[in-house]
Each structure stands twice: as C-alpha cells, then as structure tokens.
Amino acid sequence: MSDITIPTIALTVQPGDRVFDAESGLTLLEALRRAGVLTHACDGGAGCTDACHVFVTEGRKSLSKTTREENERLDAIVGVGAKSRLACRAVLGDQPVTVEIPSFA
Numbered sequence: 001m002s003d004i005t006i007p008t009i010a011l012t013v014q015p016g017d018r019v020f021d022a023e024s025g026l027t028l029l030e031a032l033r034r035a036g037v038l039t040h041a042c043d044g045g046a047g048c049t050d051a052c053h054v055f056v057t058e059g060r061k062s063l064s065k066t067t068r069e070e071n072e073r074l075d076a077i078v079g080v081g082a083k084s085r086l087a088c089r090a091v092l093g094d095q096p097v098t099v100e101i102p103s104f105a
C-alpha cells in the first residue's frame with residue numbers, strides 16, 4: 001500500500017467561479033479536462049492554437065514560464081493579452097490559480 005500524496009492546488013475557473021482541486025505538475029489543459037471544463041482534440045500538439053487559450057487572472061507566477069514557442073503561438077491568436085497562456089503549455093505549480101475561459105472557446 002502506498003502513502004504517496006500528490007499535492008493539489010485550488011483551480012478557479014471563470015466565468016462561474018467554479019473551484020476544482022488540481023494536481024500540481026499537470027498541465028493546465030489536463031487539469032481543465034479532468035474538471036470537464038475544456039475538451040480538446042490536439043493533445044497539446046499545438047495544431048489547434050486558440051482552442052486552449054485562457055487568461056490566467058491569478059497565480060500566474062505559480063505556472064511554468066512561457067516559452068518562446070508558446071509566445072509565438074499566442075501571437076497568432078486574436079484577442080490575447082498580457083494574461084494569456086496556452087493551457088497545454090502551462091504546468092501547475094504549488095499555488096492557487098484562477099483562469100478565465102474566453103467566451104469564444
């Protein structure tokens with residue numbers, strides 16, 4: 001029997017102020033999938049680009065850093081801002097995170 005406990009963080013999703021437990025180390029996309037918030041076809045292969053775009057309104061520093069590749073993909077999306085991330089590229093850290101799903105997602 002194992003006593004390994006995977007740390008979780010509070011993942012708040014807007015609109016709706018829904019709060020889920022999400023495992024640290026998951027991508028934001030996987031956490032949102034498990035919560036039933038996002039469904040997705042490209043599995044992070046970056047072929048879908050804007051379908052996993054979210055705004056991280058709180059806890060941004062807890063996520064993995066944005067890579068140049070992610071920034072280049074974000075540049076191709078209409079409506080991105082300073083809080084934009086691709087959910088498939090952002091890995092959850094150890095602090096609570098709040099995301100806003102764009103209304104066109």
Ligand code: FES
Nearest residue numbers: 042044046052088
């Ligand atoms: S899941 Fe396809 S680009 Fe993020």
